[in-house]
Amino acid sequence: MDKGKAVMGSGRRWAVDFTDNSTSHSSRDIPDPPGFTRASQEQDDSAVSKQKKDAEANWKSQKAWEVAQAPFKNLFMMAFMMWMAGSTVHLFSIGITFSALLQPVNALRTVGKVFEPYKDNKVDLLGPKLVFIALNLVGLGFGVWKLNTLGLLPTHVSDWVSSLPPPQEVEYSGGGIPLS
Secondary structure: OOOOOOOOOOOOOOOOOOOOOOOOOOOOOOOOOOOOOHHHHHHHHHHHHHHHHHHHHHHHHHHHHHHHHHHHHHHHHHHHHHHHHOOOOOHHHHHHHHHHHHHHHHHHHOHHHHOHHHOOOOOOOHHHHHHHHHHHHHHHHHHHHHHHHHOOOOOOHHHHHHHOOOOOOOOOOOOOOOOO
């Protein structure tokens, strides 16, 4: 190859052509050294790729379990915040309570998206999804319990008095004038 000349009309000044146009033997024509076979190398490559796939599946499974147990840490923080908010109805306690209700609801709506990166034929996501759902339902239960302690849930009969029919009169009493 001449210095400074373009190779095969590519227009590049410093290009090198690596194509083998010679009539000499190629590397496929050279016999393998003793003790080496190409078939064993291909089998080793398939074993290595299988090990990599198994390692990746184990990693995905481990990460899925970590994501499933993440709401557990949130439960203690939210319970502590609700305890610190007290049992009187004011802006802070209502905000904490509705936050405790909305976080699990949003997490339950996005269960599929949360576990999407860990989806694989070799990874069973049913267990982690069930744990994730159960922990979020416990968080939702904490929020409902806090609503009840604040008195914002209609759980007593007196909360429903307006919807009850008036009681039927059992007796009737009249004044001091005889009715005849």
